[in-house]
Amino acid sequence: MRANLIAGLDIGTTKTCAVIGEVIGDPRRPGLTILGVGQARTGGLRGDAVTNIEEMTESVRASLKEAELMAGATVDRVYAGIGGDHVRANSSMGVVAISEDEVTADDVERVHVVARAVALPPDREMLHAIPQEYRVDHQRGIKDPLGMAGVRLEAEIFMVTSALTVAAHIRKATNRAGYRVQELVLEPLAGARAVLTEDEKEVGVVMVEIGASTTDIAAYFEGKIRHVAVLPFGGSTLTADLVQGLSVPWAEAQRAKEHYATAYTQLVDPRETVELPGPSPNQTRAVARELIAHIVEQRLDEMLGFIQRDLQDQELMERLAAGVVLTGGAAALPGIVELAQQIFAAPVRLGVPREGLGGLADSVGRPKFTTATGLALWGADRFRETGEGASTLTSGMLTKLGTWLKEFF
Numbered sequence: 001m002r003a004n005l006i007a008g009l010d011i012g013t014t015k016t017c018a019v020i021g022e023v024i025g026d027p028r029r030p031g032l033t034i035l036g037v038g039q040a041r042t043g044g045l046r047g048d049a050v051t052n053i054e055e056m057t058e059s060v061r062a063s064l065k066e067a068e069l070m071a072g073a074t075v076d077r078v079y080a081g082i083g084g085d086h087v088r089a090n091s092s093m094g095v096v097a098i099s100e101d102e103v104t105a106d107d108v109e110r111v112h113v114v115a116r117a118v119a120l121p122p123d124r125e126m127l128h129a130i131p132q133e134y135r136v137d138h139q140r141g142i143k144d145p146l147g148m149a150g151v152r153l154e155a156e157i158f159m160v161t162s163a164l165t166v167a168a169h170i171r172k173a174t175n176r177a178g179y180r181v182q183e184l185v186l187e188p189l190a191g192a193r194a195v196l197t198e199d200e201k202e203v204g205v206v207m208v209e210i211g212a213s214t215t216d217i218a219a220y221f222e223g224k225i226r227h228v229a230v231l232p233f234g235g236s237t238l239t240a241d242l243v244q245g246l247s248v249p250w251a252e253a254q255r256a257k258e259h260y261a262t263a264y265t266q267l268v269d270p271r272e273t274v275e276l277p278g279p280s281p282n283q284t285r286a287v288a289r290e291l292i293a294h295i296v297e298q299r300l301d302e303m304l305g306f307i308q309r310d311l312q313d314q315e316l317m318e319r320l321a322a323g324v325v326l327t328g329g330a331a332a333l334p335g336i337v338e339l340a341q342q343i344f345a346a347p348v349r350l351g352v353p354r355e356g357l358g359g360l361a362d363s364v365g366r367p368k369f370t371t372a373t374g375l376a377l378w379g380a381d382r383f384r385e386t387g388e389g390a391s392t393l394t395s396g397m398l399t400k401l402g403t404w405l406k407e408f409f
């Protein structure tokens with residue numbers, strides 16, 4: 001077993017995806033050499049609700065086996081994604097008195113403990129506690145307070161919690177498949193790791209990851225995470241509209257969406273038609289592509305409009321000078337950038353995993369691989385901090401002080 005392997009596991013509502021990579025090169029800025037990718041249809045899930053743990057286990061096993069086969073290596077631990085609208089995020093402040101003349105590591109540790117000491121309901125678990133900034137006396141915006149002189153140290157911590165049951169199901173399916181969850185990572189944070197640049201996060205940017213049943217949002221400015229959300233709509237919402245609007249079964253509506261749909265009706269030639277199944281078997285009928293585009297555009301307009309208003313309400317929109325980065329399976333829709341530009345009145349680009357990736361990077365260079373690749377990159381970052389890979393044998397190794405993203409078993 002190689003010690004520097006990392007695996008990301010994304011159990012999406014339609015597909016389960018595994019990415020295996022190897023951390024090499026500059027230890028201060030680790031990229032990831034992609035070695036293997038595996039995909040399987042997700043079974044046993046309906047939205048957040050697990051309907052069949054065995055089927056879910058099988059999806060995990062199949063995707064990881066495929067990735068291992070391609071990588072020519074095995075892993076025993078994974079960075080697993082967690083999403084769903086049960087996720088809550090908020091900021092919390094902590095204050096302590098600085099014990100000596102200047103801030104020590106012990107003071108920083110204490111202020112983190114204070115900030116994190118909010119009551120956690122028994123049905124929830126802490127996923128992330130990310131230090132946002134520190135204040136020493138009245139000076140704000142400090143990234144690293146160590147060694148600064150003062151009497152009072154404050155920390156602002158971004159905390160993310162999830163429903164205990166959802167986390168437990170992911171661990172259970174992973175364990176049954178023969179792997180261990182190294183860390184649970186909030187999907188929007190993993191996605192953002194894969195497709196946003198540090199510069200964009202500094203200037204202000206929002207990632208909108210449109211999956212099947214969920215849309216993940218992660219907004220940053222001044223280099224800090226400001227807002228995350230997992231919204232209960234996505235590509236399946238569009239499919240459901242096509243089922244209604246075109247009077248076709250689900251599978252046909254899905255196919256029409258993936259092959260003929262456009263998100264921006266203006267881009268479609270009004271004379272163009274496509275063949276869809278007719279009312280009785282072995283019959284087909286001609287449907288205007290413009291109609292398909294119109295149905296999809298209307299719903300996407302509503303979905304993206306909802307996100308835009310939400311960002312506006314939180315006074316975030318004006319902070320996002322780098323605009324919007326669209327990703328997720330449904331971001332493959334032609335014309336979606338044009339539509340989003342109109343709705344957000346901001347720059348919009350498509351995000352696919354690419355930056356910092358080597359090896360078989362092409363095999364993850366699609367918007368549907370954003371979360372899984374982001375999870376592997378998250379693992380690579382963690383490897384840099386702790387030296388722990390996906391197949392080291394010293395599993396009891398202690399996480400270094402200063403690693404604040406913990407997994408509570």
Ligand SMILES: Nc1ncnc2c1ncn2[C@@H]1O[C@H](COP(=O)(O)OP(=O)(O)OP(=O)(O)O)[C@@H](O)[C@H]1O
Binds near residue numbers: 012214331
């Ligand atoms: N070429 C395409 N055009 C339009 N939609 C597409 C295309 N390819 C995939 N999709 C849609 O993207 C969605 C799947 O995206 P993705 O794989 O990111 O979702 P997921 O991770 O399984 O789900 P979720 O993130 O909601 O749990 C489906 O609705 C699918 O129909």
Ligand SMILES: [Mg+2]
Binds near residue numbers: 010012013211212371
């Ligand atoms: Mg997904």
